[in-house]
Amino acid sequence: MATSNPLVDIETRQRLLNVAAELFAEQGFNNVTIREICQVAGANLAAVNYHFRDKLGLYKEVVEMAAKAVHQSKVDLIEAAEALPPEERLRTYIRLLLHRLLDPEEDSWMDKLIAREMIDPTPALDLIVEKGIKPTSMRLGGMVAELLNTSLNDERVWQCFLSIQAQCLFYKSSKPITARMAPPGFKYTPEVIDSLAEHVYQFSLAGIRAVAAKPAQRMEWQP
Amino acid sequence: MATSNPLVDIETRQRLLNVAAELFAEQGFNNVTIREICQVAGANLAAVNYHFRDKLGLYKEVVEMAAKAVHQSKVDLIEAAEALPPEERLRTYIRLLLHRLLDPEEDSWMDKLIAREMIDPTPALDLIVEKGIKPTSMRLGGMVAELLNTSLNDERVWQCFLSIQAQCLFYKSSKPITARMAPPGFKYTPEVIDSLAEHVYQFSLAGIRAVAAKPAQRMEWQP
DNA sequence: GTATGATTTATACAGTTGTTTTAATCATGC
């Protein structure tokens, strides 16, 4: 029988987590029913109650998965660019990030889930910030600080980093708008994404250099 | 009686629209109940059915309001910057837009509603794009085209425009994250917003000038 | 094989929601 095949029969608990992650990301917490999750996961309606106590318990575990996945994807990006000289490091970071965000092949359920948490924050957002974002923020800031030739407690570092991050993430979140304004057959092919990345890189590098020419802005606060 | 005072007793229909706009923006279509809307608006539960046929009918009219409001706010921005020289025009545009987005005094219900439509697009998004965004896109593109010293069918215009727009809108959408990473007492005071705007302006102007030094990229498509 | 605990199943329940219906109330013109 099928249940004897460990490749097909992942534990119910894990199947529920995977399905829930996908559905919560795609439709949002309130627009997903326990019945839908269980049906897609091939589990009984009571499975959520049994394995996670209630719907919110399931959601919390999904968010923990998301926080870990976000952290890991950031570490991957950092390490892929680490060995390069500063300018190339920035260029590579932007290119890889944009591919992860825009490539239709990638399923970025965690990005969608975070986008939802940003519109309707729940206590789960704290977890995402603490475990998914903060741990890598110093290394990401360092990438910009080196180009600015300054230290991490210079406010300009974070302003420039946000300007870069903003451009990349905006292309993803504005997809529904751009799809309605672009020519009919438009798609985010790897080539299109590359050329977009090149623009963001050139634009941002010039921005950084302009900011580098201005005096430092010491922050009186340590994160 | 109160119903005789035209200042207090706006027509039920209009009161419903105003309350619904606020609630839909704040909580999303599915998380607002007709009962809640009617209660806040001081109307009977059946009022939505009577005036708008059903919940979706009410939402559609709210979206029409939003599209008009978005268009108007863009026209206001454009006209406020129009008379200035190109660089100052960009600087003013960025500063005013950021104030509208970040100032806690401003209630930007239409921005929130659009942000929700971007995550969960409904047919209503078409209306927002057609009536709220497209009509002013040429004038906004022109602002950048002049700085690039090129024409509107140069791809670089829209790449640069998006880079600017991305920075401004990102500061708003990422509020829940930055609030959790900023120092405890942090607030978007007018002074903070001004300094942010100055950064975005300097960063973007340098970006535009760097892009202007590269060859034009003709688009084969007319919007 | 059989006892025991883990897991799954089927079903029921109570609360909420959008919608509809029917009656009551109001405003207006005569």
Added chain:
DNA sequence: GCATGATTAAAACAACTGTATAAATCATAC
């Protein structure tokens, strides 16, 4: 005043949802 149409009010309905319960089934150790 009164008839008429517009608006508001109160109540009910059916569908859906999260949760809980108790029985059935399974896996495992002995």
